[in-house]
Amino acid sequence: MLQGINLACVRGDRELFRDVNFSLEAGGLMQVRGPNGSGKTSLLRMLCGLSNPAAGEIRWDNASIRDLDGEYYAAMTYIGHLSGTKDDLTVLENLCISSALAGFEIGIDQAKEALSRIGLRGREALPVKVLSQGQRRRVALARLLVCKTPLWILDEPLVALDVSAVKLIQELLERHLQEGGMVVMTTHQEIDITAASTTQLHLA
Amino acid sequence: MAINWFKYSSPASFYSLAGKMIPLFVFAAAILLVAGLYVGFFVAPTDFQQGEAYRIIFIHVPAAWMSMFLYVVMAFWAGIGLAFNTRLSSMFASAIAPTGAMFTFIALWTGALWGKPMWGTWWVWDARLTSELILFFLYIGFMSLQAAIDDPRRSDKAGAIIALVGVVNVPIIYFSVQWWNTLHQGASVSVNQAPAMASTMLTGMLIMVFASWMYAIAVILKRVRVIILERESHTAWVAELHKKGAV
Amino acid sequence: MFMWIIKRDLLLAVRRQSDVLTTLFFFIIVVSLFPLSVGPEMNMLRTMAPGVVWVAALLASMLSLGRMFSNDYLDGTLEQMLLSPQSLSLLVLGKAFAHWLVTGVPLVLMAPVLGIQYDLPVEALLVLTSALLLGTPVLSLIGAIGAALTLGLRGGGVLVSLLVLPLYIPVLIFGSGAVEANMSGVEFSAHLSLIGAFLLVTAVFAPWAAAWSLRVSLE
Numbered sequence: 001m002l003q004g005i006n007l008a009c010v011r012g013d014r015e016l017f018r019d020v021n022f023s024l025e026a027g028g029l030m031q032v033r034g035p036n037g038s039g040k041t042s043l044l045r046m047l048c049g050l051s052n053p054a055a056g057e058i059r060w061d062n063a064s065i066r067d068l069d070g071e072y073y074a075a076m077t078y079i080g081h082l083s084g085t086k087d088d089l090t091v092l093e094n095l096c097i098s099s100a101l102a103g104f105e106i107g108i109d110q111a112k113e114a115l116s117r118i119g120l121r122g123r124e125a126l127p128v129k130v131l132s133q134g135q136r137r138r139v140a141l142a143r144l145l146v147c148k149t150p151l152w153i154l155d156e157p158l159v160a161l162d163v164s165a166v167k168l169i170q171e172l173l174e175r176h177l178q179e180g181g182m183v184v185m186t187t188h189q190e191i192d193i194t195a196a197s198t199t200q201l202h203l204a
Numbered sequence: 205m206a207i208n209w210f211k212y213s214s215p216a217s218f219y220s221l222a223g224k225m226i227p228l229f230v231f232a233a234a235i236l237l238v239a240g241l242y243v244g245f246f247v248a249p250t251d252f253q254q255g256e257a258y259r260i261i262f263i264h265v266p267a268a269w270m271s272m273f274l275y276v277v278m279a280f281w282a283g284i285g286l287a288f289n290t291r292l293s294s295m296f297a298s299a300i301a302p303t304g305a306m307f308t309f310i311a312l313w314t315g316a317l318w319g320k321p322m323w324g325t326w327w328v329w330d331a332r333l334t335s336e337l338i339l340f341f342l343y344i345g346f347m348s349l350q351a352a353i354d355d356p357r358r359s360d361k362a363g364a365i366i367a368l369v370g371v372v373n374v375p376i377i378y379f380s381v382q383w384w385n386t387l388h389q390g391a392s393v394s395v396n397q398a399p400a401m402a403s404t405m406l407t408g409m410l411i412m413v414f415a416s417w418m419y420a421i422a423v424i425l426k427r428v429r430v431i432i433l434e435r436e437s438h439t440a441w442v443a444e445l446h447k448k449g450a451v
Numbered sequence: 452m453f454m455w456i457i458k459r460d461l462l463l464a465v466r467r468q469s470d471v472l473t474t475l476f477f478f479i480i481v482v483s484l485f486p487l488s489v490g491p492e493m494n495m496l497r498t499m500a501p502g503v504v505w506v507a508a509l510l511a512s513m514l515s516l517g518r519m520f521s522n523d524y525l526d527g528t529l530e531q532m533l534l535s536p537q538s539l540s541l542l543v544l545g546k547a548f549a550h551w552l553v554t555g556v557p558l559v560l561m562a563p564v565l566g567i568q569y570d571l572p573v574e575a576l577l578v579l580t581s582a583l584l585l586g587t588p589v590l591s592l593i594g595a596i597g598a599a600l601t602l603g604l605r606g607g608g609v610l611v612s613l614l615v616l617p618l619y620i621p622v623l624i625f626g627s628g629a630v631e632a633n634m635s636g637v638e639f640s641a642h643l644s645l646i647g648a649f650l651l652v653t654a655v656f657a658p659w660a661a662a663w664s665l666r667v668s669l670e
Contacts, residue, residue, distance in 0.1 A: 012354075012355070013437065013438040014438075048534055049534070050530065050533060050534070050669055050670065051669075051670040052670065070536045070537065070538070071536070073534050073535060073536040074536035076534070078530075078531075078534055080527060080530060081527070082525075082526060082527025082530060083526065083527055084526065084527035084528050084530065084531045085526065085527075085528070086459075086463060086526060086528060087526065088463055088466040088467060089459075089462065089463065089466070093462065097455060097458075097459050098528070098531060100452070100455045101452070101455060101456070101531060101532055101535050101537075101542075102531065102534070102535060102536070103452075103535065103536040103537065127466075338617050338620060341613070341616070341617040342617055344613060345613045345614045345617065348610055348613050348614075349600060349601070349610060349613075349614060352601070352604045352605065352606060352607075352610055353604060357670070358667055358668065358670060361667040362600045362664065362667050362668065365596070365600060365660060365663060365664050365667065366596075366600060366614055368660075369596060369618070369660055370617075370618075372656075373617075373618050373621075376621050376649075377617070377618075377620050377621055380620065380621040380624045380625065381620070381624070383624070384624045384628065387628065387631075
């Protein structure tokens with residue numbers, strides 16, 4: 001269970017938000033909404049432990065993520081604005097290395113299968129620098145297929161994706177939620193995901 | 205009567221406390237400076253080896269001491285700020301750096317001035333002068349790093365890490381420079397090797413050290429006040445000060 | 452994990468060989484400039500050689516520090532490394548080791564050739580090479596702290612030199628001291644043991660400090 005208690009965020013002199021509270025159970029989806037500059041990305045970076053909240057606490061299974069450290073990272077996958085792929089490596093190498101660094105060492109076959117499911121069949125040996133924005137996004141999202149973590153934190157996962165890819169991601173998220181996973185995401189696109197519980201978090 | 209010391213760890217109340225303390229330290233610094241210079245230049249006897257030129261140690265030695273002490277004090281406060289997330293201690297660390305760098309510069313400058321009559325050159329690669337030069341680089345590094353970072357929180361923490369790394373390295377650097385110097389048989393007389401010291405010389409020097417401390421504290425407090433105003437400019441109590449025209 | 456990060460960085464270096472070669476040629480050019488500026492008098496060059504090679508190695512290793520984290524920072528892979536369940540210090544140690552393999556080792560291998568340009572005796576060449584072999588990893592490790600602290604800052608490249616070069620001084624002193632000692636017929640093993648001690652101490656503490664710096668810089 002992921003909980004945020006009285007979270008506040010300050011950037012420079014400006015307070016972006018304060019007293020943000022939520023709790024996300026297994027199978028739950030939380031969509032973070034708000035206009036540009038309302039602190040959506042800041043909140044997500046806090047949730048994955050990259051930055052500290054100015055006030056409040058984030059808890060994972062009733063323990064502060066500060067104290068859990070590596071244990072929490074093993075349960076969480078974050079995909080942010082930056083793709084987290086190396087331009088000079090091939091699609092296959094990127095997937096193998098990034099999942100190994102996330103603690104999931106996978107074989108070539110498993111990686112190839114994941115890549116073909118995400119729609120990159122035949123592109124495995126290409127360096128990422130020749131891919132389009134949407135394809136790069138797919139390489140990043142392929143990690144979700146191989147890293148079996150319960151909590152996914154996704155910052156604008158649908159940006160640059162075409163209709164078929166959006167549908168694919170939608171199915172992927174639904175399957176993950178059905179299996180008892182949790183998803184925290186931001187998106188400006190309207191997306192219809194059925195989940196056991198859906199929370200909307202509005203940042204003013 | 206119990207005094208609530210924690211009250212003064214908040215920037216707002218420290219601001220007014222510092223404001224009251226500064227004149228005291230300025231006053232003490234001025235008195236001690238006049239006394240120290242008087243003892244140094246008029247009371248202390250002429251050195252039989254070095255003549256009148258030695259009198260520069262009344263400025264050189266306190267400055268060199270201060271430069272080293274202040275680096276340690278700076279690293280200490282920066283480390284406290286990093287460990288306990290206390291904003292005021294990080295502000296102190298940032299406020300100490302320029303004063304420390306200034307004392308290092310004075311020590312280098314007066315060392316050169318002393319070197320000229322002693323050895324006939326402005327600069328010798330003496331172990332202590334060289335270490336002082338490296339200390340100057342460390343101060344500059346700390347200040348440039350803090351200046352390059354816009355976000356005050358990151359600037360505090362990054363500065364603290366480099367200050368702590370620096371303070372661990374200072375003894376290592378000092379001993380390697382010392383060793384390097386003995387190997388190369390550079391200067392035979394060390395700049396800081398004080399001649400057999402008359403007690404008045406020692407008194408003069410100690411008074412000057414105290415004067416430097418008082419000056420340093422006054423300037424640092426003043427600088428902390430400025431940093432507090434800068435960082436807290438969005439808060440209500442600073443706005444209040446502006447309204448009163450007190451800033 | 453440690454092996455993965457080394458494998459990854461080596462693979463990237465292979466794809467971008469020009470980066471490795473520029474560092475190496477920078478080293479060669481700097482060393483070759485000195486005889487041109489002070490004259491080809493062999494006795495003087497021989498006494499200058501250890502210092503010149505070491506200073507050039509310091510500069511070359513420092514120039515390549517920018518690449519240690521900044522590319523990973525820009526494409527988001529560094530962010531992912533921070534979120535890895537494995538220890539970040541170990542990961543930084545891996546990256547520093549890879550940096551040394553890519554920039555330090557070529558310098559070490561090239562040093563004897565450059566030493567010949569300066570007419571160093573064979574034994575001195577050996578001492579120079581072994582001192583560099585022990586000393587260059589220290590440069591990568593200390594450099595990792597500077598690179599992590601200046602991540603994403605404007606003027607980071609110049610700033611990192613201000614932070615890191617003063618900390619390189621002990622290695623420089625003992626590294627070139629070892630060769631000088633050998634050339635003047637003094638026992639040099641103490642110098643090498645001291646550099647070895649620096650290496651051990653930095654291998655323990657520098658990754659930890661650099662990991663901390665990375666967390667501060669990415670916040």
